[in-house]
Amino acid sequence: MTKEFWSPVQLSIQVTGLSGILVFILGIILARIMARKKFRGKVLLETVFLLPLVLPPSVVGFLLIVVFGKNGLPGKFIETIFNQPLMFTWWAAVIASSVVAFPLMYQSAKTGFEGIDEEIEHAAMVDGAGQLTLFLFVTLPMTIRSIVTGMILSSARALGEFGATLMFAGNIPGQTQTIPTAIYIAMDSGNMTLAWLWVAMIIVISFIMLFVVTYIK
Structure with missing residues (x-):
């Protein structure tokens, strides 16, 4: 029971941590560029960045399969380099989580950059x-x-990503099974005790995260 419970928790933390790093870097870089630059097609590009917020997870998962599957050019390239497909690996879970999480990081960072008085930055540049x-x-x-x-x-x-992860990374215990997919399987198999333990775990983690966000505001 202990190993069965903690394996999805550990994997979820690893996936969330790595996707958080990717989203943090890309989100800040792109938000900074979009907050300061004006160019043709900017609105269209920004709409693409935010699209995962409104697309059904199944659509995101489908598109990831098309792009990174065996028939997609990026998928073929990755399989050639690493001698294995990206799908149904924990890296697939990282990519799926990063795609759905990116818009939140991007939009928040962009709002922050747009709120800066440009005169302050200009003054700092004048000072060298x-x-x-x-x-x-x-x-x-x-x-x-x-x-x-x-x-x-x-x-x-x-952390809470389910649909795209299930389609793209699968639900392999000990390899790609995260907390949300583990809850789904536990319920489907009638193991409500284990399902409740995972539900309690993810509620506690999510509550702490949201509490911190509310507090710093």
Whole structure:
């Protein structure tokens, strides 16, 4: 029972942690660019970034299979490099979680960047601050609340991802089975005690995350 319970929990934490790092990096970079740059097609591109928020998880999973499956160019490339397909691995769970979590990080970070007075950044540059110094010591500290909020909300979304993960990564115990998919299987097999334990675990983790977001506001 102990190993059966903790295996999905451990995998969920690993998947959430790694997808959180990916989403954090991509979210901040793209949010910074989109908050400051104006170019043709910007609205269209931003709509694509936010699309996973409204698409059904089954659609996200389907698109991931099309792109990263054996018939997709990225999928073929990955299989050639690593000598195995990406689907039905824990990396597939990381990608699925990252895709659905990215919009929350992106939108929160972008809101923070747009709220910065550009005159402050210009003054720092006049005083000799380079782009990297400006970003690390002026821009980021001024948007820390928005960034932390985005990190927590996107991590919570990644932790709870079910549909796309089930389609793209599968539900292999000890390999790709996360808490949400484990709950589904436990209920389907009638093991309500184990299902309740996982439900309680994910509720507690999610509650703590949301409490922190509410508190820092």
